[in-house]
Amino acid sequence: xxxxxxxxxxxxxxxxxxxxxxxxxxxxxxxxxxxxxxxxxxxxxxxxxxxxxxxxxxxxxxxxxxxxxxxxxxxxxxxxxxxxxxxxxxxxxxxxxxxxxxxxxxxxxxxxxxxxxxxxxxxxxxxxxxxxxxxxxxxxxxxxxxxxxxxxxxxxxxxxxxxxxxxxxxxxxxxxxxxxxx
Numbered sequence: 001x002x003x004x005x006x007x008x009x010x011x012x013x014x015x016x017x018x019x020x021x022x023x024x025x026x027x028x029x030x031x032x033x034x035x036x037x038x039x040x041x042x043x044x045x046x047x048x049x050x051x052x053x054x055x056x057x058x059x060x061x062x063x064x065x066x067x068x069x070x071x072x073x074x075x076x077x078x079x080x081x082x083x084x085x086x087x088x089x090x091x092x093x094x095x096x097x098x099x100x101x102x103x104x105x106x107x108x109x110x111x112x113x114x115x116x117x118x119x120x121x122x123x124x125x126x127x128x129x130x131x132x133x134x135x136x137x138x139x140x141x142x143x144x145x146x147x148x149x150x151x152x153x154x155x156x157x158x159x160x161x162x163x164x165x166x167x168x169x170x171x172x173x174x175x176x177x178x179x180x181x182x
Contacts, residue, residue, distance in 0.1 A: 024152055027161040029061045029093050031110065032084055034125045037138050039145040040094075041083040042118035046147075046154045051076040052095050053167065053174065061095060063158065065168040072167070075178055082114055083157060085145045087121065093161040105132035 032038040041047075053062040053075045064076055079095035086092075096114055097107040109132040113124040121138035152160075167174060176182045 022148075024091075024148065024156075024160060026163070027091055027093055027157055029095065029161045029165070031094050031096075032086060032092070032124065035123070036086045036088070036090075037121045037123045037142070038084045038086045038117055039121055040114050040117040041085070041147050041149070043149070046083045046149070046157070048081045048154070048158075049098070050079060050081060052079050053077070053178075055174075060165060061162075062165045062167050062174055063162040065166070068167065068170065071170060072175065075175075080111070080114075081158070083147065083154070084114075084117065085147055087142065091148065091157075093157060105130070109133040109135065 050066070051064045051069055051072075053064055053072070054077055055061075064072060069076060077095075078098040078100070080098055081093055081095050084092050084094045094114070096110050097104070099107060099111075110124065113122055113133060113135045116122050116135060116137075121142045123136045123138070124133040125136065127134045169175075173182070
């Protein structure tokens with residue numbers, strides 16, 4: 001038996017060959033990984049300055065309703081939420097921490113990376129000795145990303161990303177836990 005490599009190889013667009021359409025049921029809330037080249041959607045309609053509550057130990061991020069900000073000021077973190085897409089087509093909602101009183105080089109370089117990723121494929125890696133992210137640009141001529149904006153509004157992306165992680169009441173179980181009520 002002889003194998004012909006050309007007839008065995010998948011075409012570049014093999015993901016589109018199935019005749020199936022991706023159904024969006026969830027979108028992760030995370031920053032891009034250290035080995036992922038990514039782009040950020042360059043559309044103000046898909047960007048939001050808001051607040052989150054971050055539970056690092058549980059790896060959970062909660063979106064906080066604006067009406068509760070003053071009541072929850074000790075728990076919230078101001079962020080800019082953007083939409084990012086990796087080279088492998090993984091969509092994510094990325095909450096970037098906004099600058100506060102004290103300068104934080106990690107937050108500043110993450111914001112720079114997100115801004116650069118609107119125009120270029122980039123990757124960011126922790127530089128522990130410098131206390132910030134190193135930003136790397138892809139050297140290959142990579143195709144433009146295909147964000148699913150025709151199928152998903154920003155509101156729908158947020159609904160999918162924060163489906164079970166939206167604080168819209170002071171009676172929310174998370175708030176009751178954080179304030180010692182349960």
